[in-house]
Structures are given as C-alpha cells and as structure tokens.
Amino acid sequence: xxxxxxxxxxxxxxxxxxxxxxxxxxxxxxxxxxxxxxxxxxxxxxxxxxxxxxxxxxxxxxxxxxxxxxxxxxxxxxxxxxxxxxxxxxxxxxxxxxxxxxxxxxxxxxxxxxxxxxxxxxxxxxxxxxxxxxxxxxxxxxxxxxxxxxxxxxxxxxxxxxxxxxxxxxxxxxxxxxxxxxxxxxxxxxxxxxxxxxxxxxxxxxxxxxxxxxxxxxxxxxxxxxxxxxxxxxxxxxxxxxxxxxxxxxxxxxxxxxxxxxxxxxxxxxxxxxxxxxxxxxxxxxxxxxxxxxxxxxxxxxxxxxxxxxxxxxxxxxxxxxxxxxxxxxxxxxxxxxxxxxxxxxxxxxxxxxxxxxxxxxxxxxxxxxxxxxxxxxxxxxxxxxxxxxxxxxxxxxxxxxxxxxxxxxxxxxxxxxxxxxxxxxxxxxxxxxxxxxxxxxxxxxxxxxxxxxxxxxxxxxxxxxxxxxxxxxxxxxxxxxxxxxxx
Amino acid sequence: xxxxxxxxxxxxxxxxxxxxxxxxxxxxxxxxxxxxxxxxxxxxxxxxxxxxxxxxxxxxxxxxxxxxxxxxxxxxxxxxxxxxxxxxxxxxxxxxxxxxxxxxxxxxxxxxxxxxxxxxxxxxxxxxxxxxxxxxxxxxxxxxxxxxxxxxxxxxxxxxxxxxxxxxxxxxxxxxxxxxxxxxxxxxxxxxxxxxxxxxxxxxxxxxxxxxxxxxxxxxxxxxxxxxxxxxxxxxxxxxxxxxxxxxxxxxxxxxxxxxxxxxxxxxxxxxxxxxxxxxxxxxxxxxxxxxxxxxxxxxxxxxxxxxxxxxxxxxxxxxxxxxxxxxxxxxxxxxxxxxxxxxxxxxxxxxxxxxxxxxxxxxxxxxxxxxxxxxxxxxxxxxxxxxxxxxxxxxxxxxxxxxxxxxxxxxxxxxxxxxxxxxxxxxxxxxxxxxxxxxxxxxxxxxxxxxxxxxxxxxxxxxxxxxxxxxxxxxxxxxxxxxxxxxxxxxxxxxxxxx
Numbered sequence: 007x008x009x010x011x012x013x014x015x016x017x018x019x020x021x022x023x024x025x026x027x028x029x030x031x032x033x034x035x036x037x038x039x040x041x042x043x044x045x046x047x048x049x050x051x052x053x054x055x056x057x058x059x060x061x062x063x064x065x066x067x068x069x070x071x072x073x074x075x076x077x078x079x080x081x082x083x084x085x086x087x088x089x090x091x092x093x094x095x096x097x098x099x100x101x102x103x104x105x106x107x108x109x110x111x112x113x114x115x116x117x118x119x120x121x122x123x124x125x126x127x128x129x130x131x132x133x134x135x136x137x138x139x140x141x142x143x144x145x146x147x148x149x150x151x152x153x154x155x156x157x158x159x160x161x162x163x164x165x166x167x168x169x170x171x172x173x174x175x176x177x178x179x180x181x182x183x184x185x186x187x188x189x190x191x192x193x194x195x196x197x198x199x200x201x202x203x204x205x206x207x208x209x210x211x212x213x214x215x216x217x218x219x220x221x222x223x224x225x226x227x228x229x230x231x232x233x234x235x236x237x238x239x240x241x242x243x244x245x246x247x248x249x250x251x252x253x254x255x256x257x258x259x260x261x262x263x264x265x266x267x268x269x270x271x272x273x274x275x276x277x278x279x280x281x282x283x284x285x286x287x288x289x290x291x292x293x294x295x296x297x298x299x300x301x302x303x304x305x306x307x308x309x310x311x312x313x314x315x316x317x318x319x320x321x322x323x324x325x326x327x328x329x330x331x332x333x334x335x336x337x338x339x340x341x342x343x344x345x346x347x348x349x350x351x352x353x354x355x356x357x358x359x360x361x362x363x364x365x366x367x368x369x370x371x372x373x374x375x376x377x378x379x380x381x382x383x384x385x386x387x388x389x390x391x392x393x394x395x396x397x398x399x400x401x402x403x404x405x406x407x408x409x410x411x412x413x414x415x416x417x418x419x420x421x422x423x424x425x426x427x428x429x430x431x432x433x434x435x436x437x438x439x440x441x442x443x444x445x446x447x448x449x450x451x452x453x454x455x456x457x458x459x460x461x462x463x464x465x466x467x468x469x470x471x472x473x474x475x476x477x478x479x480x481x482x483x484x485x486x487x488x489x490x491x492x493x494x
Numbered sequence: 495x496x497x498x499x500x501x502x503x504x505x506x507x508x509x510x511x512x513x514x515x516x517x518x519x520x521x522x523x524x525x526x527x528x529x530x531x532x533x534x535x536x537x538x539x540x541x542x543x544x545x546x547x548x549x550x551x552x553x554x555x556x557x558x559x560x561x562x563x564x565x566x567x568x569x570x571x572x573x574x575x576x577x578x579x580x581x582x583x584x585x586x587x588x589x590x591x592x593x594x595x596x597x598x599x600x601x602x603x604x605x606x607x608x609x610x611x612x613x614x615x616x617x618x619x620x621x622x623x624x625x626x627x628x629x630x631x632x633x634x635x636x637x638x639x640x641x642x643x644x645x646x647x648x649x650x651x652x653x654x655x656x657x658x659x660x661x662x663x664x665x666x667x668x669x670x671x672x673x674x675x676x677x678x679x680x681x682x683x684x685x686x687x688x689x690x691x692x693x694x695x696x697x698x699x700x701x702x703x704x705x706x707x708x709x710x711x712x713x714x715x716x717x718x719x720x721x722x723x724x725x726x727x728x729x730x731x732x733x734x735x736x737x738x739x740x741x742x743x744x745x746x747x748x749x750x751x752x753x754x755x756x757x758x759x760x761x762x763x764x765x766x767x768x769x770x771x772x773x774x775x776x777x778x779x780x781x782x783x784x785x786x787x788x789x790x791x792x793x794x795x796x797x798x799x800x801x802x803x804x805x806x807x808x809x810x811x812x813x814x815x816x817x818x819x820x821x822x823x824x825x826x827x828x829x830x831x832x833x834x835x836x837x838x839x840x841x842x843x844x845x846x847x848x849x850x851x852x853x854x855x856x857x858x859x860x861x862x863x864x865x866x867x868x869x870x871x872x873x874x875x876x877x878x879x880x881x882x883x884x885x886x887x888x889x890x891x892x893x894x895x896x897x898x899x900x901x902x903x904x905x906x907x908x909x910x911x912x913x914x915x916x917x918x919x920x921x922x923x924x925x926x927x928x929x930x931x932x933x934x935x936x937x938x939x940x941x942x943x944x945x946x947x948x949x950x951x952x953x954x955x956x957x958x959x960x961x962x963x964x965x966x967x968x969x970x971x972x973x974x975x976x977x978x979x980x981x982x983x984x985x986x987x988x989x990x991x992x993x994x
Contacts, residue, residue, distance in 0.1 A: 326569070388642050389635040398631070398675070402570060405679050413676065420672035427668055431645060431661065439649040439657065473567045480569040 014067035017082050018124050024054050025117040032110030044097040047113045055086040071131035076485045078128050081258045088251045088339035096243035097454035115145040123255035132191040143170040150240040162239025169232040177219020183212035193266045200270050213276050223256035224313045227286040237306035246346035249309045254335035261320045280321050288314035292425040318404040327403035329479040337396035340465030344381035347459040348374050351451040365442035375437040377459050382430040384466045395470035499562045501576040504622035507534050512615045528611045532594040539590035546583050575629035575695050580985030585625045588839045592751040593618050598960035599847045600744035613643040621752050630678045630694045641667050652740040663737035674720025680713045714772035718765040725757025725817050726810045728787040738806035743850025750809045751843035755835045758816040770992040777821045785915045787814025792925035801849045801859040812838040819900040823993040827903025828986040829979050837892030844881040844964040851957050855950045866942035871952040875938045877961045882930040884968050892971035
C-alpha cells in the first residue's frame, strides 16, 4: 500500500493530531492542571484551524474513495470555525462541578465526531461515507447523555441512539439496493451505471431510503421527531454543536451524494421527493416553533426549518447553489451559535430556559439581549445582517434553474420566512417589550462565553456585508465544476 | 472614489449618528447628536438640490445624475449603484424634512431615549439608502432595513394595543417584501437578452428591456403588490390604521410621511419602469384596487373618533391616490403623484406631530372628549387647521397642486373606464372635507369638554420648531408649485414616453 496517500488528507491528520494531544493531556497530566484542558483544547484547535489554511490538497486517495477538492476543504474549514466557537463557548460549562470529571471525554468525543464529518464530506465511496456517518453519529449519543444526573439527558440520548441506528439501517438497506442495481459503491461508478432516465421501482426505493438516512442527520421532516427532545435534553454545549456543525456537514454530504451519485436521474426520480421534503420541513418546522415555550425546543424547531432553507441549495444543484449552501451554513453557524451562546450563558447563571424567563432581559442584561436580537434577526433574514444575504443567495441559487416549479417552491419558502419572523420576533418581544416582576438579574457572563459571543456578533454583522466571503466561495466552487458535470 | 459622491453621505450621516448615539451617555448628548445629524441631513439635501439643478441647467440630460457604481457581489453582478433623478431628489428632500421635524417632535421621548433615536437613525438610513440606490439588491436591502425598526419603535414606545399593531405591521410589510424578493430575483434572471450579462442595475435593465412578456405578467403583480402593501393599497392596507394609531408621534410621522412613500416610489421605479408592457396590460386591476383605497379610506376616516385613526385612514386614501395616479401612466398624473407624495408626507407628518402634541397634553385622542382647544392652545389649533386645509386641497397649500395635477392627468384618458374611476376618486375630495371639518369643528371649536383642559399650555419651543418647519414646507409647495413640478415632470417624462 502506498502510504503517501495519507498526505491527501492533511486536515484529517491534523485533526487526529489535535485529538491525540488532547487525549495525552487528559491522560498523563497531573490532576491539578486538568482544569486547563478546555483552554488547552481550544488553543490547539484554534492553532489547527489556522494552520488548516495552508493545507489545501487537491486529488484523490485510496483509489478514489477519498477526494479532496477546494470545496471540501472550504467546507471543513467552515466547520472548524463553528467547532472553535463551540469549544470556546463550553469552557466555563466544562469546568463546572458536575462536568469537570468527564471533560476529557467531552472533548475527545467532540473531536471524534468532527473527524467523522470530515470523512462524510470527503467520501467518494459509500463504505467510507458510512464509516464517517457512524463516527459522527454514535459519539454524539454519548455526548447527549452527558448530564448523567438528569433524566431528560438519558431520554434524549436513548431517542437519539435509536433514531440514529434505525436511520443508518434504512440508509444501508438503500445502499444495498443501489449496489444491486449497479454493482459498485463508488459514487462515480454508480452515476455512470445508472442510465439517465431510468426510474425503476427499486431505484426509487433506494433513493428514498438514502434520503431518509441522511435526512435524519439534517432533521428534515418527517425524520425530525428526535430533534426537539434531544435539543432540550442534551447539555447546551452539545445542542449547539448538534444544531450547526452536524447539520452543516450533513447538508454538504447530502448535496454531494444527490448530485454526484444520483445526478443522472435527477429530474425523473428525486426532484419531486426533495420538493416535498423541503416544503414539509420548512412549513412544519415553522408551525411547531410558534408553540414552543422552552427556548431550546424553540431553537430546535427553528433549526429544522433552517435545514429546509439549506436544502434549497441542494435542490438548485448548480455552482451557485453549492456556494450559497456553504455560505448559508457559515452564516447559520454564527447566528445559531450566538443564540446558543446567550441561552447557555443564561442557563449557566440562572438555570432558566423558558422564553417567558427572558421577559425584560434588556433592562438587566442589555448586551446579551442585543446579541440575541442580532441572532434572531439574522436567522429571520433581516438586513443588514448576514442571514439576509445568505437567504437571498440561496434563493437566487435555487431560482437560477428557472423552472416554474422552483418559483412556486421559493415562494412557499418566502412566505414561510414571514412565519419564522413572527416567532423570532416573539423572543425579541420578550426581551425588549415585555415586562416582568422577576427579571433575570444583571450578571457578568464568563470571559470565554463573551469572546464566543463577540466573535459570533461580528460574524453576523460582517459576513454578509463583506462581499469577499461569498465571492470567494463562488470562486472555490467554480474550481470544482466537475461535480455538476453530471447534471448537464 | 466612493467618498466623492455626495449621495453616499445620506447613508453615512445616519450611520455616524448611530455611532454617536451609541457612545452618548446622557439625554442631552443624545439630543445634541440627533439634532446635529438631522441638520446635517437637511444641509446635505439642500446642497444636493442646488447641485442637481445646476447640473440640469448646465444641460446634463442623462436620466440619472450623480451615478456611480462599485462592485459588491461580483458573482451575481450586484453593485452598490447610486444615482438620482428629479423624483428621488424630491423624495430625499422630503425625508430630510421629516427626519428633522421628527427629531424635535420626539424631544421628550421616554423611556430609553438613546435606543429610541438609534432605531430612528437606522430607519432613516434605510429610507435614504432606498432613494439613492439604483441597484435592485441594495434598494431591497435598504427597504427592509427601514421596515424592521418599526417593530421595536412601536412595540417599546408605542401606546394602546401596541404589541398587536407592531406585529401586524411588521408581518404584513415583510409579507409584501417576500413577494417583492421573488419578483426582484425573477427580474434579475430576465434582465438581459439571452446570453447577455445579467444585472441588478435598474437603468441597465430598463435599457435592455428584455423581460419576456409572459414573465412580466407574473413579475409585475408581484413587485407591484410587494410595494403596494407599503403604499397601503386596498386590501393590504389594514396594517396602516393600527400601526399608526399605536406608534409614537415621530414614528407615525416618519412612517406615514416617508416610509409609505417607499411603496409608491418602488411601484413606479421598479414595477412600472422595468415592466412597461405588463403595466399597460394589468394597470386596470390595480386601478380598481387603488380606486377603492381612495374612496374607502376617506369614508372610513369619517366614522372614526380616534384622531390617529382618522389620520391613518386619510393616509390610506391619499396614498391610494398616489398609486392611482402612477397607474394612469402619463406625465401629468405622474407629476401629480410625486407632488402628492411630497404633499401628503409633509402634511401627514404635521398632522401626526400635532396629534402627538395634543395627546401629550390631554392624554386622550378621542374627539368626543375634547373641544374648544383653539382657545386653550391657539398655536397647535392653527397648525391643525392649516394641516387640515392642506389635506382637503385648499389652493395655496400643497394638497391642491397635487390633486389638481392628478385629476387633470387622469382625465386625459379618453375611455370610459378611466374617466369613471377618475370621477369617483374626485369625490373623495368632498369626503375629505367632511372628515377634516368635522374634526376641526369638534376638536378646536365648540365648548370645552373637560374642565381640566383649561389648564393646559400651548406648544413649547421644540414643538413650535417642528410645526413651523413643516408648515413652511407645505406652503412652499403650494405657492411655488412650478419649481417642484418642473423637477419632477422632467424626470417622469422620458419614462412615461414608454406608454405614449
């Protein structure tokens, strides 16, 4: 075997190195200095994320199972940004009394799942993809159960575990059908062997199963039932990780699979499936979000509907769509992490997680309220915040295909933005307009939490306006046009 | 260089104000920053008018002046493109006036004056940005920037059923902008002939004139309705009475005075200018709807007893008139439409300012509970009468000029449909007189209804300043209509040639 192939995957190797360093630190350092582990992890991960910048490799390894291109590279870097923010955000929490004994495991599991997502993004063979998918899913179940003294945490973990296993099983059943149809697990081989225009019942079933498997990770309706309970039960640091990083990786992988593998049968087989999924996801996610009083459940349903918008980039299946999808994921990461930063700061201080507890928050904690408001506006797509730009671009990407059906789809999505604006404004209303007798008192959030929130706030304000970021992503994707050759 | 274009400062000054406000510590500093900024905007607007006129006098006949364009999002050909013609210049001047008066009308805002003025600044940033842009994307962005502060301005500082009104207003306007966004992206994808470079620049799109008719058929209603919601077009006007009634004084002023004009201006600049074919084909539907707005708004105003509701419904009627005139698609009516925007903006701002001042003293807006205020507060009373006379179209004040041009322009259509509609719309003037005189009679004359009202005082200096600024502007338009209609018709003429 040619071991130099491993050089094609510098990002994965770097991440492994970070993982090993954290593991060694956790195992061999004296107990007294273990309090520095969270900071240590953040710092070396930060160093890795920066070093990452110089790690672009193009090419394939392991006879085409693994591919590294400009766009996978950028996607992984986007995940790194989110991961770094999550790490910084969780410093205070992981040093708290109940978590401190297990914080080593927390960071190791977190890094492992990220490794799995890297593989999902770069896999060009279903075997590698499944390994990535499982590596990304199973440790998360342990993370969800991290608050082992809380009943909800267990319930959430069990739910996550069962759903994950079940959806993997369906996914692999779908794969076996695909293998039966084509005799290969390589993305490129499958694509070339699926004759354009073929829509046998077996193929339709196979694609539906594959979509169901990945749809679980993205929490698309109707595979979303675990989301709200898991978000509510899991520790907030894990929830924020689950809601952005895991979703971003799955969205990208989903696009790769659908376009590279099933691109040849796009319009005959799965275009309409995807339309239905998107409409269901956005609409139901929004409608359920309206009724939530628990802020974490609320963000869960909001993230479901956001996943629907991300899927518009998949449905576009063109360069603009992919660039918009990556941009959307980046914006979604900073916006959602800003919201979760505020939620976890307040939860760490007061233990309160209901939207009603936020009443009058602006009086006592103006900066937190301001950050939360920006996050809500960005998620709702209000200019001049980043969310507006990402929504606009993803709509443009989708509409570039130009069919009437897609205009209707985007119109439904746009009408849904109004519904989503309604419930995002409910949070703003609670903080700024409503008054209450027992407002959360003024407090100073931890330094690490503030750093993360400031980073997110700056991201929300500048990622959209600074046009170079989106332009860069379009350039990156155009470098990668091979991917869409199948559709044209 | 971006700094050498005077237009960009209309966005930069409010943003600087925003920064200044964020740093200021006391109410005094907040007021100082707000007044400085508003004055700077006024001066800037004056400078712009002078420059604009001298460039036109020097024989520059290009459709837009001060045009400049900087690449923003290169992949989608989105530029920060600026430019103004006569219509936008007039709108900018109007906005500067209202912002100036609005600062003084909200002098004693309570609580949180700093936050109030910050949102106020963001709103004005959006408004000015909208009028100076000629790129659809930036236009749309500024449009939404102007809308969202309304939610908090009404929700936090409003009165009455404010939560409901704020949410209703925001959702309805954003609902309009959802259609608008789809329409704009649709226009973008058909902005150039097959194979050409797609563009968001309005001038280039108009020049290309490449939007296929079957697409215009769908995109025109989308954009027109999208902007029409903000222009209070029937049946999408229902946010307006509630929103205006609950908003604090200066926000009502700015909203009815400027923000609703964004609707009319957008309908004209995007829907009609870019899709003339569909405008000609489909105008009749919207003429009917806006005709209903005109008459229905006026009748509704007659039966209201809350001062703000009366004025809000009168705004529905007058703004309906703007859209009505725009849809007549000829230069005279178009000039009238812009004059009406100008006139209605100033006079409604005056109305809302006076209502706010009266409400601040009597703590009621119910006309049945007030009376004889003329003897108690003569300054406010006279101001109210002047605003009322302008509203019902007395010659010498702005309303007359505007409505005259509109109806003359509308009557130029020789067919039955347009003429009947015009006659019906004309009737609204009579109804306007009914509700204005009814309010004036009840509120200002007659017996004092409440003994406590006798102890009330007349306007303070900052209130007088706001009132006088607006009255002078209203009278100026009424007395020198040629100056304004000249600027406007010059800009409207080349566009209306498309329909001749």
